[in-house]
Amino acid sequence: MELIFKKLEMHSFMPFEDEIFEFDRMRGLTLIKGVNRDIPDETNGAGKTCMVSGLIYALFGEMQNKVKNEHLVNRYAKDKDMRVSLSFAVGNISYRVARGLSRGKTSYLELYENEKETTKSSIAETQQYLENEILRCNVATFSRTMFLTSSQTYNFYEMKKSDKKEFVEQLFDIGVFGDMY
Numbered sequence: 001m002e003l004i005f006k007k008l009e010m011h012s013f014m015p016f017e018d019e020i021f022e023f024d025r026m027r028g029l030t031l032i033k034g035v036n037r038d039i040p041d042e043t044n045g046a047g048k049t050c051m052v053s054g055l056i057y058a059l060f061g062e063m064q065n066k067v068k069n070e071h072l073v074n075r076y077a078k079d080k081d082m083r084v085s086l087s088f089a090v091g092n093i094s095y096r097v098a099r100g101l102s103r104g105k106t107s108y109l110e111l112y113e114n115e116k117e118t119t120k121s122s123i124a125e126t127q128q129y130l131e132n133e134i135l136r137c138n139v140a141t142f143s144r145t146m147f148l149t150s151s152q153t154y155n156f157y158e159m160k161k162s163d164k165k166e167f168v169e170q171l172f173d174i175g176v177f178g179d180m181y
Contacts, residue, residue, distance in 0.1 A: 003135070006087040006094075008058065013084050013100075014050045021051055058086035058097050060139040061109065061127060090134055097130065140166075 005023040010016045053063055083100035096112040109123045111130060120126040131138055 002089075002091060004089045005055070006089065007085075008051065008055055008087075009083075009085040010054045011081070011083045011100075012079070013054055013057070013082055016050065016054075019051075054084050055086060056139065056143065058084045058099055059130065059135065059142065061099055061107075061123070062139050095134060 007023065008021040010019045012018075057063060081100065081102055083098060085096060085098040087094070087096045089095065094114050096115075098110040098112075099108065101107055107123060109119065109126050110117065111119045111126050118129075120129055135142065
């Protein structure tokens with residue numbers, strides 16, 4: 001399965017008022033280097049981590065550091081509506097997932113497949129469909145295999161036996177064998 005990110009759009013998400021990241025020219029291993037426009041020659045505070053957080057939030061509705069939803073809304077936003085939208089492709093199918101908070105309180109999740117809405121009857125059901133049928137992984141597996149940061153590394157050998165089993169089953173999509181066993 002090939003997962004290709006196309007575009008990440010964020011409105012009132014963390015420090016971003018309105019930001020769009022286009023990934024069209026990025027393939028394979030990609031280094032993200034920030035440019036802090038407030039402090040010349042500085043890369044800290046450029047939004048690299050927030051961009052990755054936005055991507056993970058769009059797909060899984062979670063944050064790496066367990067920040068509560070109400071703290072994700074940009075505190076300077078006047079309307080308090082926060083939205084993160086990610087366009088991506090899996091194989092020949094294009095998807096768009098949009099997630100956010102209306103007025104800083106009410107969560108929502110929308111899913112589109114080839115521009116046709118495929119949102120299920122609840123956020124939990126839509127999330128389960130996204131993880132099991134489209135991405136074929138959960139947030140832990142996604143984070144461990146898609147992003148390498150200086151502060152977040154995983155030592156496979158130090159994981160609990162059950163965590164290793166789950167990680168390998170999800171990574172190679174072989175959970176059916178564990179279920180049979």
